[in-house]
Amino acid sequence: MNSRDGKDLPGLDLDRLAAWLADARPDLLAGPLTARLIAGGRSNLTYEISDGSSAWIVRRPPLGHVLATAHDMSREYRVMTALADTDVPVPATYALCEDPEILGAPFYLMERVVGTPYRTAAELTAVGADRTRTISAGMVDALADLHTVDPADVGLADFGRPSGFLARQVHRWKKQLDASYSRDLPGAHELYDMLAAHQPPQSPDGIVHGDYRLDNVLVDSSDRVVAVIDWEMATLGDPLTDVALLLLYQRLGELGVTGVGDVAFAPGFLTETELLDRYAERSGRDLAHFGFYLGLAAFKLVAILEGIHYRFLQGQTVGSGFESVGAGVEPLLRTGIAALQENNR
Structure with missing residues (x-):
């Protein structure tokens, strides 16, 4: 327009x-x-x-x-x-x-930064496996670089309340999920109880983007990440929540949520193990309790998707594709529970 x-x-x-x-x-x-x-x-x-x-x-x-x-x-x-x-x-x-x-x-x-926000596996497949590997590696490196920034060094010491961040996240998404219940989801109670009972020590405080994924970075014609965008959810807290949410976003396609989360299927895209290894090496952060973070990311996405599903049932959504959103909730719950049970990468 x-x-x-x-x-x-x-x-x-x-x-x-x-x-x-x-x-x-x-x-x-x-x-x-x-x-x-x-x-x-x-x-x-x-x-x-x-x-x-x-x-x-x-x-x-x-x-x-x-x-x-x-x-x-x-x-x-x-x-x-x-x-x-x-x-x-x-x-x-x-x-x-x-x-x-x-x-x-x-x-x-x-x-105005000139760059492409890659959103689908098809877009990446078109550029080839070698370039896709470079793009996905650059996405990881930009996130690791963000998480190595000391908030106080850049004037952001008061940008959020990192103390108690994980506990607040668990309770925040429980409250949002409670407001959207339209069906029995026993796995939601189980996942919440596990998250509330098994919180690890927080990773060192850092800047959290809050919605980090490939289509929230711009990539130039040389396959360099030239801008991280959409900072509306940014705060101070535990940066490992960004990493876990990124992985769960990339799994949504295989969990039954259509139209999203398929970039990781493109030939050349870093595997989850490669992604986590690269992030850990560049950021210096310990991923020993990463299962908890995956569980929390699953719980967050469950609350978001169930909210969309609820609004769809109430006739409050506009457009197509919403009818399949609810199908991803139970697979996400199972993913979160399994991640906490294993409590590792």
Whole structure:
């Protein structure tokens, strides 16, 4: 979707944006703005804007967001700004607007990074096994580099509450799952009880991305990871939760959730053992209790998928593909229980 005056794009008034930028960053714009919507929906809205010679990205909350959630924008902006001088590839940040009067919600402006967010095994298969191996290795290295950053060194010591992080995660996802029950899931009670009773000592505190997977990194034509994006879930906590969630995302296809999680099937993609070995070596983190983290990741995805399944049953979803989401819940529960029973990689 494209617009010359902003009126055709929901949530973006180009005249008001240009007027604000003329005051906040008068060095940026060299002409009238045009824009196109890159991503929309329930997540944050992403637009590409251009003055005819340069281009940038604008991020703002979904339409209808209330001011109380405006903190999301400042968190995304803050963590990327803080990571700018580290080994973690992030877009440059240019301006943050916390005044909802400009676009109806807080927003920020960042660099437009040219790169591909690979989403499917078919896309990777098309580039070949050697390149796929390079891409998947780069994805792991970027995550390990993130997890070696000391939050205090980049001004993020107060970015979250890492103490008690694992316990809060267990109870948070239990609460969310309780709100979405539409059927008997005995495995959910078993998995929760195991998670509550067998929490290991936390891995050393670090920056947690919160939603790390291959389509949340941009890869350039040389197969380098040039940007990690979508930081809306970022916080301080136990970084091994990122690693476990990444693995579970990649298993969703084989667990019966269609349309997602199949990148690991592409020839050349790192195996789980290769991925974990590479991560452990680069990050220096101990994966001895990784079974717990896999169990927690499974519980988190169960809560998310069961919520989607519940909304589908209530007629609250829009589009196709939702009818199969619930089929992945019980296999995920079995995966989580088995991981905790084995309590290893």
